[in-house]
Amino acid sequence: MLGQLEKDWIQYVSIEGQLTEAGAAIWEEMSDRDKKQFYQWMVYIRSFDRRAILLQRQGRIGTYAPLEGQEAAQVGSAYALTAQDFVFPSYREHGVALVQGMPLTQIFLYWMGRVEGCKAPTDVRVLPPAVPIATQIPHAVGAAWASKLKKEKEIAIAYFGDGATSEGDFHEACNFSGVFQVPVILFCQNNGYAISVPFSRQSASETVAEKAKAYNFPGYRVDGNDVLAVYDVTKRAIERARRGEGPTLIEAVTYRKGSHTTADDARRYRPQAEVDEWIKERDPIARYRKLLVLDGLLDEREDEDWRKECDEKIDQAIREAESLTPLPPEHVFTHLFAQLSKQEKAQQAELREER
Amino acid sequence: MSPSTMVQAIQSGLYEALAQHDEVIVLGEDVGKNGGVFRATEGLWAQFGDERVIDTPLSEAAIIGASIGMAINGLKPVAEIQFMGFIYPAMEQIVTHMARLRTRTQGAYPATVVVRVPYGGGIRAPELHCDSTESLFTHIPGIKVVTPSTPKDAKGLLLAAIRDPDPVLFLEPMQLYRSIKEEIPAGWYEIPIGEARRVCEGDDLTLISWGTMVPVTEAAAKQALQLGISCEVIDLRSLSPIDEETIIQSVKKTGRAMIIHEAPKTAGLGAEITSIINEQAFLYLEAPVKRVTGYDAPVPMYALEDTYRPHQERVLKAIQEVMSF
Known part of the structure; x- marks a missing residue:
């Protein structure tokens, strides 16, 4: 099925919430603020995700790609980035986008089928979700390459799933990264399935991380439900990239608790026992919560207040998204080119008359 | 230089x-x-x-x-x-x-x-x-x-x-790449995107082509002139967007149009240009718009490329057909 999960992986927090020796050293150096932020982001993202599914069921947003179960992989990696770094996400990385400063309203708008949701605020370098699998990976390589050529410090990170590692664009991007030694992080969230097809059918390799060997740069396999390990591995890869030492492939082993999208039914292809194990024993938030409790960093009251605050923020974002004036039909031409041709202007006028 | x-x-x-x-x-x-x-x-x-x-x-x-x-x-x-x-x-x-x-x-x-x-x-x-x-x-x-x-x-x-x-x-x-030589300006200069070039003026028929087909079209137009047919040749240069104005202005003058491209015929750019002419100059037409194109077969290996791609004689024959419609 999912093969040997723990094979060669880096884990700092056990599923019982215990720090490993290496984990304890990292933990020691971290501020309480950062430790709490990990938790708060994960809780916020899960609340948003669950609400998004409800909104879809109510017909208020369209088909949605849920991320529950992958919060640690997303928060841990995104938390290691700076605002100047370029993020090239796939379509399940709303958590990453939020941590990088994308307003939640934009994310709702995107799933409402509104192009306004693609646009990040000017100081947020998160590209719109790439829908065709693996196609965003070469973009990250190009953006990182440009940084290197311009002798600038920002790096680029591409997010993709295990299915993407079967696509040519993944391999071609890896190859370019290795040849040109660009400051890029290739971040794979291996959640075990590409819609219904298990990883064993994507690749004869045992892990994604080992594929880096062929391109001659480091590949790390990390427990993707361990936010601390994901954060530290990503942080070190970013530091390496900034030092000019080239790309890193990171495989975060995780699991999507739900279906591929709200239009999919994962019960058709995943054994219930497997799903239960991930939900009951491997949940990223529950595990991290245990650690915070053990460390005396979780205040129940504070936690409750935070959850309320999350709900309020989500309510507010939904209100904003739902009350935003619809774009006029002719908007399809507004950003087609810097300057429209005569023909495009004529078609735009035709659409304007439809109003 | x-x-x-x-x-x-x-x-x-x-x-x-x-x-x-x-x-x-x-x-x-x-x-x-x-x-x-x-x-x-x-x-x-x-x-x-x-x-x-x-x-x-x-x-x-x-x-x-x-x-x-x-x-x-x-x-x-x-x-x-x-x-x-x-x-x-x-x-x-x-x-x-x-x-x-x-x-x-x-x-x-x-x-x-x-x-x-x-x-x-x-x-x-x-x-x-x-x-x-x-x-x-x-x-x-x-x-x-x-x-x-x-x-x-x-x-x-x-x-x-x-x-x-x-x-x-x-x-x-x-x-x-190497078949034509001409003086080119030194330094930076631009040919605006979206503007076609009128290669030669004529009164009877507008010939529209681009890239490799322009010299073929030009040669056929010269031959046609000897037969008393005056062709206006337009080098499209910009395939998207298309300079509709230059095309329509010319077709309104000549009343006839022909498109020459080496790409296959079906759904080629010639079909688009024909539509543009139909939409904007239909009442000026004295003959249907004609296409001389490559064929709807994969581009052949080079032993057969000379007959697959439009050549001067084919273009000339088509010119005569349009004129005798």
């Missing part, structure tokens, strides 16, 4: 762009030390170095994909795809990203990439080196498609493409 071939004119354009704009990067297969398989980048690597003129691994998708990323991060990549028949691995990057990024990011990140692509037949090249699939790209909103037929236009259009704030596919007619 001695006369230049088209390939020298393109090299001169790339030189100007690299010399004047630090953000311009030339990348592709064999564009560096080798100077490109057609020598369009000759000398540029020696002049500008490894970080401006970059030999890449063999991957059309990553050449275009990485170029898009470079553009997002402030560079102006001018990518070379070695032959049009090899561009298809990059099709996804061109269609799903390059053409849409400005729209998808609501103007924040236009994919300002120039893709140079040698195209068309006529040089006895091996199989699959001779495609002319421009209409696959003119069908895609969000990219501009241009092709020159003279050295002067080649440099001017290329520089316009490089300065353009949007993605441009720059098709280079391989057959014309």
Whole structure:
């Protein structure tokens, strides 16, 4: 099925919430603020995700790609980035986008089928979700390459799933990264399935991380439900990239608790026992919560207040998204080119008359 | 200044762009030390170095994909795809990203990439080196498609493409790389994208073509003149957007039109131009708009390319047919 999960992986927090020796050293150096932020982001993202599914069921947003179960992989990696770094996400990385400063309203708008949701605020370098699998990976390589050529410090990170590692664009991007030694992080969230097809059918390799060997740069396999390990591995890869030492492939082993999208039914292809194990024993938030409790960093009251605050923020974002004036039909031409041709202007006028 | 071939004119354009704009990067297969398989980048690597003129691994998708990323991060990549028949691995990057990024990011990140692509037949090249699939790209909103037929236009259009704030596919007619020489202006000059060129004036029939087919069309027009038929020849230059005004103005004058392209007939650009004429000049027509094109069969290996591609006699015969309608 999912093969040997723990094979060669880096884990700092056990599923019982215990720090490993290496984990304890990292933990020691971290501020309480950062430790709490990990938790708060994960809780916020899960609340948003669950609400998004409800909104879809109510017909208020369209088909949605849920991320529950992958919060640690997303928060841990995104938390290691700076605002100047370029993020090239796939379509399940709303958590990453939020941590990088994308307003939640934009994310709702995107799933409402509104192009306004693609646009990040000017100081947020998160590209719109790439829908065709693996196609965003070469973009990250190009953006990182440009940084290197311009002798600038920002790096680029591409997010993709295990299915993407079967696509040519993944391999071609890896190859370019290795040849040109660009400051890029290739971040794979291996959640075990590409819609219904298990990883064993994507690749004869045992892990994604080992594929880096062929391109001659480091590949790390990390427990993707361990936010601390994901954060530290990503942080070190970013530091390496900034030092000019080239790309890193990171495989975060995780699991999507739900279906591929709200239009999919994962019960058709995943054994219930497997799903239960991930939900009951491997949940990223529950595990991290245990650690915070053990460390005396979780205040129940504070936690409750935070959850309320999350709900309020989500309510507010939904209100904003739902009350935003619809774009006029002719908007399809507004950003087609810097300057429209005569023909495009004529078609735009035709659409304007439809109003 | 001695006369230049088209390939020298393109090299001169790339030189100007690299010399004047630090953000311009030339990348592709064999564009560096080798100077490109057609020598369009000759000398540029020696002049500008490894970080401006970059030999890449063999991957059309990553050449275009990485170029898009470079553009997002402030560079102006001018990518070379070695032959049009090899561009298809990059099709996804061109269609799903390059053409849409400005729209998808609501103007924040236009994919300002120039893709140079040698195209068309006529040089006895091996199989699959001779495609002319421009209409696959003119069908895609969000990219501009241009092709020159003279050295002067080649440099001017290329520089316009490089300065353009949007993605441009720059098709280079391989057959014309070295067949014509003319004086070209030194330094930076631009031929505006979206403007056709009237090659010669005439009263009886408008002939519309582009790239490799322009000299064929011109030669047929000269022959027709000896038969007393006066043809106006238009070199479209910009395939997307099309200069409708020049076409319509001419057809209203001549009352007859013919489109000559080497691409297959069905759903070729000729069909689009016919529609434009029908929509805007129908009542001026004295004969149906005629197409002289390649055939709806894969571009043959070169033993059969001379009869597959429109040639002077075929164009002349079609001119006579239109005139005797």
